[in-house]
Amino acid sequence: MEIHFWGATRTVTGSMHEVRHGNRRILLDCGLFQGRRSEARERNCCFPFSPGTVDRVVLSHAHIDHSGNLPNLVKQGFDGPIHATAATQDLCRSMLMDSAHLQERDAEYLMRRRDRRKRVVDNYEEPIVEPLYTQEDARKTLALLQDLPMNGTMDLGEGLRAETVEAGHMLGSVSMVLSDDKTRIGFSGDIGRKNLPIIRDPQQMLPCDYLIMESTYGDRLHQDEGSVLDKLADIVNRTAARGGKIIVPSFAVGRTQQLVLLLNQLVMAKRIPSIPIFVDSPLAVNVTDTFRKYSNLFDAETARMLSEDAEGDVFGFSRLRYIRDVEDSKALNHLRGPMLIISASGMCEAGRVVHHLRNAITEPRNTVLLTGFQAENTLGRKILDKWPEVPIFGEMFRLRAEVAKINELSGHADQRELIEWLRPIAGGLKKIFLVHGEARQQAAFKIVVEATYDVEVVVPSRGDAFKAV
Ligand SMILES: [Zn+2]
8 A cells, every 4th residue: 555645734724644455545534725826725725636536535524624525525526435424424513514604705705805906006917716516516525424433444445445433533533544554653642632612532553563643732732721611601701701702713613512512501500690692603603503403423422411400401501692683793893781602613714703803802891712732823822922913814913812722622642642552552653644733733743743753744735655464
């Protein structure tokens, strides 16, 4: 077998790796690359292979940096099966349609800008911008989804098997091993953590010869800064006391449901004042329904909360309103007084949260609460780094709001957790390929892994290929 690295190399987005088995090509993930607009467009648009030659795709989980370029793969000729667990399939149904809608809107915006420039600049030339993919492409993609067992084995034909274990990173997420009679290639997907709200802990990884491994927090330790509930309560209480709004940019999938669950607990315990709480994201509304459907995947604590909840719904309570309609979203701008708004996207790159940030960020009473990883060059990273002014919709805005961060909800294992995750399989590994991490994290993690275990660690670049025999 051979492994080819096409995405999430020395960066955290655009997960896409290829395993060649004989003359068959299997893609592990097909994620969207996120970053500077022009670079992202070029990277996502152009596959370094002909999509029609790919035989099948196996998805580790539904996050858009792992699944979000599938409709483009289909648009450009792929028509094989896309294997994903049942929960991942349902999440993809919401997420890929939403992503297609955003792509269409993005293209419309660029076309309007082009037309404006054409009107004021003589002989202005700019090519027509097409969406990366459309909702029609997304619908065709969803028709190709097929089962992948959670914690089981599946035959991929011609002597190739896929085995999976629960990755504990988000609902439906798996780590996997592809194997024939000679070689076992592992793919970690994104590695979760113990004790995260809602989802179960990661299961022990299966033995393999070669491992493609994520390294998002390869150089960091998550600090144990007290209970996440205490921290969240403090932020809500101090912002409400000064009459401010709390804007929480959040991944619609996973992070939003965790926050809702925690806020539900704080409200029940009367630890925060009774302020209105909004989840302003049509995608989050749909995805929360999927979470409700897969309560069989909940961890023991959430299952207990569910059994004790009077309405049998841990994602709903009286002060909480889910907002689907765009007019209702705009109406939030005119509401006064303390409130908490959870809205996508998590790195503040798109979606309704950008409007809420524009409205809230210049006011010192308000708080921007970041709850997830902020990649380089994203608006979220600029806010996290407390730039005095940040660009929003092409204009600069003074950042006067408080910036708070909760790290405890990170769905990614930290350095120590990654090392422990490796322990049961490290003795049998011939090589580890680090992906899904920024170069600095990967360099540090390589040193720690090689000092801990007797295994070679490689940090591949895009386009690198290795024989796995
Ligand atoms: Zn992920």
